Amino acid sequence: MSLFKKVDELRSEFKQALASSPALSDLERIRQDFLGRKGVINDLFKKMKEVDAERRAEFGGLINELKLEVHDYIEEQINEHRAEDKAISSVDVSLPGVHYERGTLHPIESTLRDFKQIFHRLGFSVAEGPEIETQWRNFDALNFPPEHPARDMQDTFFLKNDSVLRTHTSPVQVRLMLEEKPPIRSIMPGRVYRNEAIDAGHYCLFHQVEGLYVDENVTMGELKATLELFCREYFGENVKLRFRPSFFPFTEPSSEMDVSCFLCGGKGCRVCKQTGWLEIGGCGMVDPNVFKSVDIDSEKYTGYAFGMGIERIAMMKYGITDIRLLFENDVRFLKQF
Amino acid sequence: MNISYNWLKEYIDIDLEPADLAAKLTDAGLEAVIVETLPEYFENIVVGHVVSKEKHPDADKLSVCMIDLGDDEPRQIICGAPNIDAGQNVPVATIGTTFPDGMKIKKAKLRGVVSNGMVCSERELDLSEDHAGIMVLDENAELGMDMKAYLSGSDVSIELDLTPDRPDALGHIGVARDLAALLGLEMHKPEFEITESSTPTSSMVSIELEDTDACPRYAARIVKNVTIAESPAWMRQRLQAAGIRSINNVVDAANYVLMETGHPLHTFDLRYVEGEKIIVRRATDKEKITTLDGKERELDDSVLLICDGVKPVAVAGIMGGENSEVKDDTTDLLLESAYFEPVVVRRGAKKLQLSTDASHRFERGTDPNGIPYALDRLATLIVQVAGGEITEGQVDAYPNTIEPAEVALRADRCNAILGTDIDTATMGKILNGLELFHTESDGVFQVKVPTFRPDITREIDLVEEVGRIYGYNNIPLPNHFRIANKTNQKTPDQMREKIIDHLAAVGFNQIYGNGLLAVDEHPLVFGDEEAMLLANPLSRDMASMRSSLLIGMAKVADYNINRRQSDLRLFELGQVSTIDTGSDTGARETSHLGIFISGEIRNKQWSQAAEPTDVFHMKGVLISTFRDLFGVELKFLAAEHDLLTEAMLVFMGEDIVGVLGNLKPVNQSLKSVSGIYAEIRIPENLGLNRAIQYKKVSIYPAVERDLSILIDSRIAYGEINDAIKKNAGKSLVYSRLYDIYEGKSIASGKKSLTFRLVFQNEKRTLTEKEIDKDFKRILQGLENAYNATLREAI
Numbered sequence A: 001m002s003l004f005k006k007v008d009e010l011r012s013e014f015k016q017a018l019a020s021s022p023a024l025s026d027l028e029r030i031r032q033d034f035l036g037r038k039g040v041i042n043d044l045f046k047k048m049k050e051v052d053a054e055r056r057a058e059f060g061g062l063i064n065e066l067k068l069e070v071h072d073y074i075e076e077q078i079n080e081h082r083a084e085d086k087a088i089s090s091v092d093v094s095l096p097g098v099h100y101e102r103g104t105l106h107p108i109e110s111t112l113r114d115f116k117q118i119f120h121r122l123g124f125s126v127a128e129g130p131e132i133e134t135q136w137r138n139f140d141a142l143n144f145p146p147e148h149p150a151r152d153m154q155d156t157f158f159l160k161n162d163s164v165l166r167t168h169t170s171p172v173q174v175r176l177m178l179e180e181k182p183p184i185r186s187i188m189p190g191r192v193y194r195n196e197a198i199d200a201g202h203y204c205l206f207h208q209v210e211g212l213y214v215d216e217n218v219t220m221g222e223l224k225a226t227l228e229l230f231c232r233e234y235f236g237e238n239v240k241l242r243f244r245p246s247f248f249p250f251t252e253p254s255s256e257m258d259v260s261c262f263l264c265g266g267k268g269c270r271v272c273k274q275t276g277w278l279e280i281g282g283c284g285m286v287d288p289n290v291f292k293s294v295d296i297d298s299e300k301y302t303g304y305a306f307g308m309g310i311e312r313i314a315m316m317k318y319g320i321t322d323i324r325l326l327f328e329n330d331v332r333f334l335k336q337f
Numbered sequence B: 001m002n003i004s005y006n007w008l009k010e011y012i013d014i015d016l017e018p019a020d021l022a023a024k025l026t027d028a029g030l031e032a033v034i035v036e037t038l039p040e041y042f043e044n045i046v047v048g049h050v051v052s053k054e055k056h057p058d059a060d061k062l063s064v065c066m067i068d069l070g071d072d073e074p075r076q077i078i079c080g081a082p083n084i085d086a087g088q089n090v091p092v093a094t095i096g097t098t099f100p101d102g103m104k105i106k107k108a109k110l111r112g113v114v115s116n117g118m119v120c121s122e123r124e125l126d127l128s129e130d131h132a133g134i135m136v137l138d139e140n141a142e143l144g145m146d147m148k149a150y151l152s153g154s155d156v157s158i159e160l161d162l163t164p165d166r167p168d169a170l171g172h173i174g175v176a177r178d179l180a181a182l183l184g185l186e187m188h189k190p191e192f193e194i195t196e197s198s199t200p201t202s203s204m205v206s207i208e209l210e211d212t213d214a215c216p217r218y219a220a221r222i223v224k225n226v227t228i229a230e231s232p233a234w235m236r237q238r239l240q241a242a243g244i245r246s247i248n249n250v251v252d253a254a255n256y257v258l259m260e261t262g263h264p265l266h267t268f269d270l271r272y273v274e275g276e277k278i279i280v281r282r283a284t285d286k287e288k289i290t291t292l293d294g295k296e297r298e299l300d301d302s303v304l305l306i307c308d309g310v311k312p313v314a315v316a317g318i319m320g321g322e323n324s325e326v327k328d329d330t331t332d333l334l335l336e337s338a339y340f341e342p343v344v345v346r347r348g349a350k351k352l353q354l355s356t357d358a359s360h361r362f363e364r365g366t367d368p369n370g371i372p373y374a375l376d377r378l379a380t381l382i383v384q385v386a387g388g389e390i391t392e393g394q395v396d397a398y399p400n401t402i403e404p405a406e407v408a409l410r411a412d413r414c415n416a417i418l419g420t421d422i423d424t425a426t427m428g429k430i431l432n433g434l435e436l437f438h439t440e441s442d443g444v445f446q447v448k449v450p451t452f453r454p455d456i457t458r459e460i461d462l463v464e465e466v467g468r469i470y471g472y473n474n475i476p477l478p479n480h481f482r483i484a485n486k487t488n489q490k491t492p493d494q495m496r497e498k499i500i501d502h503l504a505a506v507g508f509n510q511i512y513g514n515g516l517l518a519v520d521e522h523p524l525v526f527g528d529e530e531a532m533l534l535a536n537p538l539s540r541d542m543a544s545m546r547s548s549l550l551i552g553m554a555k556v557a558d559y560n561i562n563r564r565q566s567d568l569r570l571f572e573l574g575q576v577s578t579i580d581t582g583s584d585t586g587a588r589e590t591s592h593l594g595i596f597i598s599g600e601i602r603n604k605q606w607s608q609a610a611e612p613t614d615v616f617h618m619k620g621v622l623i624s625t626f627r628d629l630f631g632v633e634l635k636f637l638a639a640e641h642d643l644l645t646e647a648m649l650v651f652m653g654e655d656i657v658g659v660l661g662n663l664k665p666v667n668q669s670l671k672s673v674s675g676i677y678a679e680i681r682i683p684e685n686l687g688l689n690r691a692i693q694y695k696k697v698s699i700y701p702a703v704e705r706d707l708s709i710l711i712d713s714r715i716a717y718g719e720i721n722d723a724i725k726k727n728a729g730k731s732l733v734y735s736r737l738y739d740i741y742e743g744k745s746i747a748s749g750k751k752s753l754t755f756r757l758v759f760q761n762e763k764r765t766l767t768e769k770e771i772d773k774d775f776k777r778i779l780q781g782l783e784n785a786y787n788a789t790l791r792e793a794i
């Protein structure tokens, strides 16, 4: 006899649902739940066969009764709602508001802003320089010996006059150290170029933020602490940071920095290629040869430098899997930021 | 470079799983990941034992074999190879195997007889070119074992992504050395005894170095009576794990020692080395050699050659010559172990556009003092795998010994740079682990840097070694930051941010365009564009630096319009460059702002009309941007412009800073783009001197009057507006044109302008009489100068 009992159960369920005086939109949902094609009352009809043949007519009658009851009651409630709204306002408040089209910052710009804001708070000024540079500022002054394999690490665009499209924003560090005496505490955002085939992960240009701190007694510990604070601010309090020894001509010791993958929390996933880590940039202590080329005494002063790619981090943050989207500028893409 | 886990274990007793080992290496700067070197489908190819072989009843060349795969029942498989025989172990592609070319193994009938798989040749498994017959496997191989397990010998390949400063780690021994320092273990190099015949090597070959700067050391040995054959399985397995294809026992032995010591070696067939000597010299201009890869290469004097008494036999440090290659019938060998100057090899490799395992290592710096060891190791290994006898002694040309560098390391300096407190004993242990042997007194280490570490020449390089092995992740973090008491903000960065924010706030989408354009994509927007051209562009359409933002903007507009997005409001703020021979980069770079509007500003809505666009919309955007943000008044003058209709020049004071107008079709491929375009050169000092001074807001009431006049339709609004301001007196605080009309009810050749004028005084309430007086003066001025008449209210 449980199916007969079920009818009563549904009735009390319905009453309970209406007890909290639901809004118009909730009423619509309740109607679907009870009366819809996949609603609970229809389910009962489907179970008719399970009832003993002699009691089927009786059971059918009971469901029909419940169905009418629910239907009438919901209609009544909806009409009441409409009457109430009309009494409050003579206008149709559901009409659309006047649409003002909002403009947007490009995702590279907003990522850059986030970076600048955090580093500003840590006492870094902003320095900039040209995209076309001399080979001296882009390579020689930064301790890239001529004809050293290190020059192959960055595929370079050369101009017809032997200048280069800067491969990193480090020439701005050179300009700054030539113009200023320590202490120097600046970040260098800007556009850089690499002569690489374009695909989902590579573009012929991208943007970097580098940082430089030159002062007395600057240590690698301070470098780590600065970057760790930056990462906690940007990626969230729970992010973990890992430093791996590496090689850059302009720093010694040199390091790569990885953050724990924010998608999987370090367990390993597609984005972090199962390693649990995402590479976000390089850093290290300014090489004495760099100080020598800008005439700063490397016995008296030490310094740290770091660099991060904006696109790479923006792509991680916004879940963008193809770098070319950033330079296509489809407005349907841009308007999402 | 790939290394083998099992191979590495020969030199150091590590107790780490491959994954932990990779993590440890990565932490020490040898970025390591575990890789699969064998393809996935090898899992379906298993070792089978040929139980019986019968002739196919209907085909002469086919055999019907029963093959035991180590499971319930042997399978019947048809095989066409002549060399298959009962008792062999063979690789069997089971049903369901899919080969890379798409071929799938199915149960099939061959001439009426069922076959349940395929026996494979080496070529079918892409292991070599051998297709003479099926591959015969080791007789002790476990039946049913898949080919992945069989070929790798349950080894694991680890791929190392090494930085160019670490040539010492380009071999298993070097990697083991780092591990020894990291884990506090002993590393052991292979030990061997060399057995020599009584014939002195020096009686068979001599060495002449013509350029001892390019080749400071060249050593050779001779091995006679070798038998060229396939390498033993253990050697093939090792090379397989290291990602090197097996060729024959002699070449494999040389590659084996390369992967072991990191030192590249070369083997010549002694038959073809003429004149009993080796000469190392520069190539002459246009001299030719055919290298091992079969290519004839033209040389110049940037390339160093290894020659015999008659001809060149190899390109030094890069690739051997075809004429002296080891062949199947080779019996006597000349072994080369040499040191070539990195820059020389690099130039040669660039010239030949050829990068090999050898050149990769020589360019980074090999160990000149590791040459005899590598040479002896190779000679003994060849005898082990190919037989033969080694003649007596090495011939070693090494006129000027390269001594280990002496570098001092101050312990306190090291700690000061790292921010650590490592004691001298710990530092000493780290250095010893890396074979950086030293003496120490008063906290100063005198380190003798072995020649296999060409990257260590200065104290700071030793600091890095200490930090690397100590562990960057163990360096403690200070609790406070120091912030310099000094500002060196030197950019218009904030000014640009203001412009970007303003435009985004009024509905514009910021774009980031590609700065590289085709050489013919430099339309004259300002008229002085002369583009900087690339010497090595990626492609023809990216061969120059943008000289204005126009083409980039038009391309973005075109992209969107083609995707049915035609109501566009776009802007870009970016660097453009033009030739400037006065600058040391040869270029002048300026910040430009490009703005593009097309379609409707606002589509029709139920309560609002559509808002279309015109050049005055753009003009308003520019005026508000520069006036509101920087207090700069722009001026606009009509001008002819090749790219724009209704064109205006934009002035800041006396300087032309921009253009604005309706875009004409930019070029053939962008001809569908139409809209309004403006481009402004942003002065570096924009807004820098702006000091906002508060002006008191008048507490006295403002009075509004409307002025409607008729004037000759050729007279510009600007003139009238200036005249109103000139004649108004001090009380006119505001005037706004709110109607302009030409047509019916107005005489032809005339137009009507209607202004709203607002009068207000700072110090008192204005009387009607005063305002009338001002109003009359304004009207009088317009009547006198422009023959204007007051228009009657309609």
Ligand SMILES: [Zn+2]
Binding pocket: A261, A262, A263, A264, A265, A266, A267, A268, A269, A270, A271, A272, A273, A274, A276, A277
């Ligand atoms: Zn992940």
